[in-house]
Amino acid sequence: MTTSPPASSLRPRASTGFVPPPSSRVLAVSVWAFVVAFASCLLAPLFGSTSISLTRAFDWSQPWATNIDAQVFFIARLPRVLAAALVGSALASAGVVFQALLRNPLASPFTLGISAGAALGAMLVLTFGGALASAAWATVPLASFLGAIGAVAVVYLLAAARHRGFSTTVLLLAGVTLNSLLSALILLVQYFADMTRAMQTLRWLLGDLDVASYQPLVAALPMLVVACGIFLWLPRALNVLALGDDHAAGRGVDVLRVQRLAFFSASLATGAAVSIGGPIGFVGIVVPHLVRLLVGADHRLVVPASLGFGAAFLVACDLISRTVIAPIDLPVGIVTALIGGPFFLWLLIRSA
Amino acid sequence: MLISARNLWFAYAPRAWSPPGRPVLRDVSLDLASGARLGILGPNGSGKTTLLKLLAGVLAPTSGSVALDGIALSQISRRTVARRIAMVPQNTHPAFDYTVFELALMGRYPHLGAFEVESHADLAIAHEALAATGTQEFAARLFSTLSGGEQQRVVIASALAQQAELLLLDEPTASLDPGYQLEIAELLRALHRQRGIGLVLSTHDLNMAASVCDTLVLLHHGEVVAAGATADVLTPDRIASLYGIHADVRFHDAAGHLVVVPVRRAP
Numbered sequence: 001m002t003t004s005p006p007a008s009s010l011r012p013r014a015s016t017g018f019v020p021p022p023s024s025r026v027l028a029v030s031v032w033a034f035v036v037a038f039a040s041c042l043l044a045p046l047f048g049s050t051s052i053s054l055t056r057a058f059d060w061s062q063p064w065a066t067n068i069d070a071q072v073f074f075i076a077r078l079p080r081v082l083a084a085a086l087v088g089s090a091l092a093s094a095g096v097v098f099q100a101l102l103r104n105p106l107a108s109p110f111t112l113g114i115s116a117g118a119a120l121g122a123m124l125v126l127t128f129g130g131a132l133a134s135a136a137w138a139t140v141p142l143a144s145f146l147g148a149i150g151a152v153a154v155v156y157l158l159a160a161a162r163h164r165g166f167s168t169t170v171l172l173l174a175g176v177t178l179n180s181l182l183s184a185l186i187l188l189v190q191y192f193a194d195m196t197r198a199m200q201t202l203r204w205l206l207g208d209l210d211v212a213s214y215q216p217l218v219a220a221l222p223m224l225v226v227a228c229g230i231f232l233w234l235p236r237a238l239n240v241l242a243l244g245d246d247h248a249a250g251r252g253v254d255v256l257r258v259q260r261l262a263f264f265s266a267s268l269a270t271g272a273a274v275s276i277g278g279p280i281g282f283v284g285i286v287v288p289h290l291v292r293l294l295v296g297a298d299h300r301l302v303v304p305a306s307l308g309f310g311a312a313f314l315v316a317c318d319l320i321s322r323t324v325i326a327p328i329d330l331p332v333g334i335v336t337a338l339i340g341g342p343f344f345l346w347l348l349i350r351s352a
Numbered sequence: 353m354l355i356s357a358r359n360l361w362f363a364y365a366p367r368a369w370s371p372p373g374r375p376v377l378r379d380v381s382l383d384l385a386s387g388a389r390l391g392i393l394g395p396n397g398s399g400k401t402t403l404l405k406l407l408a409g410v411l412a413p414t415s416g417s418v419a420l421d422g423i424a425l426s427q428i429s430r431r432t433v434a435r436r437i438a439m440v441p442q443n444t445h446p447a448f449d450y451t452v453f454e455l456a457l458m459g460r461y462p463h464l465g466a467f468e469v470e471s472h473a474d475l476a477i478a479h480e481a482l483a484a485t486g487t488q489e490f491a492a493r494l495f496s497t498l499s500g501g502e503q504q505r506v507v508i509a510s511a512l513a514q515q516a517e518l519l520l521l522d523e524p525t526a527s528l529d530p531g532y533q534l535e536i537a538e539l540l541r542a543l544h545r546q547r548g549i550g551l552v553l554s555t556h557d558l559n560m561a562a563s564v565c566d567t568l569v570l571l572h573h574g575e576v577v578a579a580g581a582t583a584d585v586l587t588p589d590r591i592a593s594l595y596g597i598h599a600d601v602r603f604h605d606a607a608g609h610l611v612v613v614p615v616r617r618a619p
Contacts, residue, residue, distance in 0.1 A: 236461060242446055243458070252429075297454065
């Protein structure tokens with residue numbers, strides 16, 4: 001039946017607004033998103049207490065031992081910038097997935113309490129794990145993922161119990177409740193931790209990307225790669241799922257399978273992100289919204305764009321957090337909350 | 353027989369994990385030939401929507417079976433079913449601001465692999481579906497900015513892009529004004545006439561059912577109380593027992609089909 005479509009329908013008049021084929025748009029948007037993310041990772045390390053030059057940092061003719069710029073770039077600053085990029089990508093794309101799944105643009109790992117679940121998981125291992133936490137390098141990301149899965153299970157049960165989907169009210173109330181419940185548990189864990197440990201984790205709980213080495217990134221990377229792979233497989237199903245379960249099933253989507261896969265991958269991404277930088281808020285709300293303003297609602301564009309712009313956004317926020325009142329280094333979670341909080345309120349006002 | 357449904361029982365579970373509650377459908381059987389025009393009538397809560405979902409394979413029956421060309425729907429993948437049967441649910445409220453064209457293109461879902469991107473042929477099919485429903489001029493607009501009638505036509509276009517041979521519509525005119533109601537009815541008749549697309553629609557609009565459908569199934573408390581040719585089923589007695597109203601039923605020459613005029617509530 002695909003043979004000889006009417007020639008006129010291929011090229012409608014300009015006034016009908018010809019939409020370019022998705023393949024070329026997907027490619028263009030993905031390339032742009034990647035370029036922006038890459039550029040932010042390359043430029044952000046140049047700023048800081050001592051300014052360095054990009055050309056000297058990449059000047060391989062100088063021996064490593066004497067190339068101060070390269071040392072500052074690759075050892076002091078790049079791990080943190082990469083952490084921001086990975087966490088930003090993960091949280092922004094997880095936000096997109098949660099929003100489509102729950103059919104609500106105000107859903108995100110942070111507002112749903114998924115980040116808090118991940119934080120609790122990580123906290124338990126960091127505080128009580130002792131030998132466990134240091135024995136295997138991927139223990140913290142895994143515990144963080146399990147915490148995220150636990151919180152997702154609560155959200156999932158709520159969604160299943162109310163099979164008409166989530167209203168904004170229920171969503172926000174569930175998120176607030178889950179967040180305060182999990183915060184109480186986190187405080188309880190902290191209460192049992194010793195003083196220095198408690199101070200360290202407090203900073204991490206505020207959202208902190210000062211990772212000091214590549215090790216936490218490497219530990220979280222496998223989870224991020226798996227999540228990202230699933231994210232790139234999901235978009236067309238997410239598009240239809242956002243119309244409603246019946247619409248999706250009628251279009252041929254295996255609704256239950258896609259939902260499970262999406263919840264799983266978004267939990268993986270959230271767990272990995274939180275294990276690196278703590279529960280950094282609002283990235284999963286702000287970035288998808290800005291991305292939709294740029295590229296529209298098609299998830300095949302929104303997902304890759306959120307991966308790229310999420311990275312750039314958090315790299316920028318982190319740059320602000322470590323330069324705005326230098327030499328004091330703010331936890332980046334404070335910056336994202338100061339940007340994201342008012343943004344979230346504005347969205348609430350607009351949607352009301 | 354394109355679709356044959358045998359002894360369908362269905363009960364919703366009040367919670368996803370709890371046992372099924374009171375049956376919504378009781379022992380419903382029906383056959384659909386390709387190119388059928390079937391109307392499902394019945395009072396609110398009689399199980400019309402549930403029956404449509406079972407026929408589309410969106411829901412699985414609690415007991416009984418639905419077969420497509422003799423093969424049980426439960427044995428066929430969702431994508432394969434969706435290439436044969438398209439469904440238009442009653443309400444469409446996208447969570448995001450899709451454009452009309454994006455929405456039409458979603459009809460291509462069952463024809464594409466996971467990482468496959470729409471070819472020019474797919475784009476052409478979506479454009480053609482919009483043209484067939486008279487909504488091509490809205491292609492670049494946001495779905496949310498259209499009127500109810502326009503939205504419904506776009507959703508039908510999206511189902512058409514699925515290139516299914518059977519279209520299931522759940523109360524397609526429920527929230528539309530009389531102008532749009534006539535427009536949708538005319539569109540459905542044209543789709544059947546020009547493309548041989550089979551239609552199954554649930555509706556409360558008896559006149560619309562009479563104008564589009566050649567056979568009717570009457571549901572009451574989840575049971576089939578009458579089934580057959582429209583002229584045989586749509587009688588004052590049946591309408592009285594189904595809806596509790598006295599109605600005048602006669603052939604309208606100008607409209608070209610039976611018309612039902614509710615006269616008064618039955619005592």
